[in-house]
Amino acid sequence: MSKPRINTMLELSVAIGVSRPTLSRFFQDPALVKPNTAKRIQEGLSRVEYVPNFFATRMNRKSTRLIGVIIPYLNDLFFTKLLESIEVAAMASGMTVITQCSHSDPVIEARAAETLMSMSVDGALVAPLGDQSDDAVQLRLRSRLPFVLMDSRPATMSNVDFVGTNHVQSTGLITEYLCRVGRPPVFLAMPRVNFNAREREAAYIARMTHLGHRPEVIGTELLSSDWHFEDHGEAVLSAEFGAGRLLDRSILCANDRVAIGAIRAAARHGLVPGRQAEGGLRIAGHDDYPLCPYLNPALTTVAQDTNAIGRKAVSRLLEIIGSDGLQDEPEITLFEGSLKLRESA
Amino acid sequence: MSKPRINTMLELSVAIGVSRPTLSRFFQDPALVKPNTAKRIQEGLSRVEYVPNFFATRMNRKSTRLIGVIIPYLNDLFFTKLLESIEVAAMASGMTVITQCSHSDPVIEARAAETLMSMSVDGALVAPLGDQSDDAVQLRLRSRLPFVLMDSRPATMSNVDFVGTNHVQSTGLITEYLCRVGRPPVFLAMPRVNFNAREREAAYIARMTHLGHRPEVIGTELLSSDWHFEDHGEAVLSAEFGAGRLLDRSILCANDRVAIGAIRAAARHGLVPGRQAEGGLRIAGHDDYPLCPYLNPALTTVAQDTNAIGRKAVSRLLEIIGSDGLQDEPEITLFEGSLKLRESA
Known part of the structure; x- marks a missing residue:
C-alpha cells in the first residue's frame, strides 16, 4: 500500500x-x-x-545552504576534476552545489551570475572565462555575495579572494627539469586570450632568462578558427615539423591539451618524443590532465593540485560566509605544482 | 554614483x-x-x-522553469557533452538546468533525487549509475515529476520514457565493419555492472552469430580494483599480449575509454594497431569520445549522437511537463550510431 x-x-x-x-x-x-x-x-x-x-x-531563512559555482566550459577534465573536489567538500559541509557553465560565452557567463544571485546562494565560486570574461559581472557578484575566484585571475581582480596554482613555481619547475635533461625548451604558447597561459609564458621566459638561456615562444598566432586546445597544438607543431624545424627540440606546452595535439603532430611526422632519445624531440605539458598516463608516449607534465584548490575554495568561501561580511583582507592561496615524469620528456 | x-x-x-x-x-x-x-x-x-x-x-508559481539533471559521474567527456547539449537546448526554451552528480555512489544519487524534488524542478532527466543505481529512487522521482531516463536503462525500467543509442544497430555496424576488413573481432567487455556495456556485448554476440562467426568475449573479470575504464582496458590487454595472445586480432572495445587503455597496452608491447597492417592488430571503440582523433593511432569507433540525445531528452521532458500528467504511453527514442573510420582499425 x-x-x-x-x-x-x-x-x-x-x-x-x-x-x-x-x-x-x-x-x-x-x-x-x-x-x-x-x-x-x-x-x-x-x-x-x-x-x-x-x-x-x-525563503525566510538567512541561509539557503547553496553554493553557486561558475565554470567556463564543461568538456575539459581539468574543470570536471575541480568541480568534483568542490562538490565533495561542499557535501561534507552540508551544502548543496548549483553549477552553471559559461559555455565559453560571456553573455552566458553574465546570465549564470544573475541566476546564482536570484537563487540567493550563500556564496559563489567562479572560474572566469579568459579575456572575454566581463569583470563588471564578477565585481557585481562579489559586491552582493561572499565570493572566491578560482583558477585564473584578471589583472583587474588582484585584490579579490583567489585560489589557484603558483604558475611561477610550477612552470619554473618543469622549465628547469627540461633544461637539466636536454636542450632548453621552446614554449608552445596559446593565442593570448587566457590569463593562465600568459602567466605560464611569462614564468617560462623569466626562468629561462634566469638560467642564462634564450627564451623562444611559438604558437601565439591563431592558426585555426573555432579552435580547441588540442587543434591548436597540432596545427602549430605540424607547421613547424613540416618546415623541418624543432625536430630535435624540447617543447614545453602551455597546457596538457595543447601537448596532446603536439604529440599527435609528432606522430604524424613519424617522431616519437621521449626521454630516452639522446638529444631528440621532447614534449611536456602543464596540469596533469587525467588522460596523460594513457597517451603514447605517456605525457611528462607538472600537476596542478585540483583537489587542494577545490577544497580550499570551499573552505575559504565558508569562512567568508561565516564572517557575515566582516572578513579581513582578501586571501590569495597559490598551490605548488609537482613534476610527473613519464615518457614524453 | x-x-x-x-x-x-x-x-x-x-x-x-x-x-x-x-x-x-x-x-x-x-x-x-x-x-x-x-x-x-x-x-x-x-x-x-x-x-x-x-x-x-x-514559490507560488506552478512552474519553477527549472530542469533537474542527474549524471553518474563528472570526469567523463561523454557525460559532459551530453550535459552541454541539454543545457543549450534548455536555455533555448528559457529553462535553467540544475545538475547533480552521483559521483559513482548510489547514496549520493538518492540524495540528488531528493534535492531535485525539494527544489520543485519542473522535471528531471536522469542518466543512472549502472547496476548500483537504486531503481526505487528513480521510480519515486518519476511518480512525483515529469521524468525522462537517458543513456542507459535498467531492465526494470523498460516502461519509462527513455532517450539513448540503439546499441544493437551501433555495435552491429562496427562489428560488421571489422569482419569486412579483417579478422572477425574479439569483444573486450567490462565487468558486468553496466547496462550499456552488457547491451553492446549482447549485440556483438548476436551480430557475430548472424554473420557465421564464433563470438569471443574477454574482460568480464575485474583485474584491477578501484578501476577506471582506461585501466581496465590496459590491464586486460596487457595480460593477453604478455601471454602472446591476440597479437594479430581485431579487438572491439565496449567503449572508447576502454579502447584508450587497449591502445596504451599495445604501445607498451611494441604493437601499432592499424588498418594498413594486413592481418595485424586492430582496435576499435564505441562512443566517439572527444579525444579519439588525437590518439596515436587515432581511434576508429562508432559515434553516439550525444547532441541529438540531449536535445530530444529536453524536448520530450518539456512535452511531458506541458501535458500536465496527461501524457500517453512512454516514448522510447533510440538514435543510430555512425562509423568514424580513423587509423586504429
Missing part, C-alpha cells in the same frame, strides 16, 4: 498533529524543537510521502 | 511606485501587466540595483 501523499506544510501539520511553526522550526534544525516533538514529527514523516519544499523552507 | 540597492519586492514597490501584486505579475511575465506599467517598471528597475529573488518569485 502506498503512503498518503502530502504536498504542503499545512497538510503535513494536519496529518501529523503538529503546528505549522513547529514544523518549520523542525525543518530548519530538528534541535530547535523539543526531543519528544521531534520524535513525533519523525514518526509522522515515516507514515506519509512528503518532500519539504526547498523554496518554502528556505 | 552607485544605484540604491533594493532587497525585497516590497522595497521595490515603494521605490518605483507600483503595487506589489503588479510587480509580482510582471516578474512572472511582463505581458501580464499593461504596456505602460511594464515600461514604468522597466524604467524603475534601471534606476535601482535589484535582483528578483528566485524563491520568492517562484
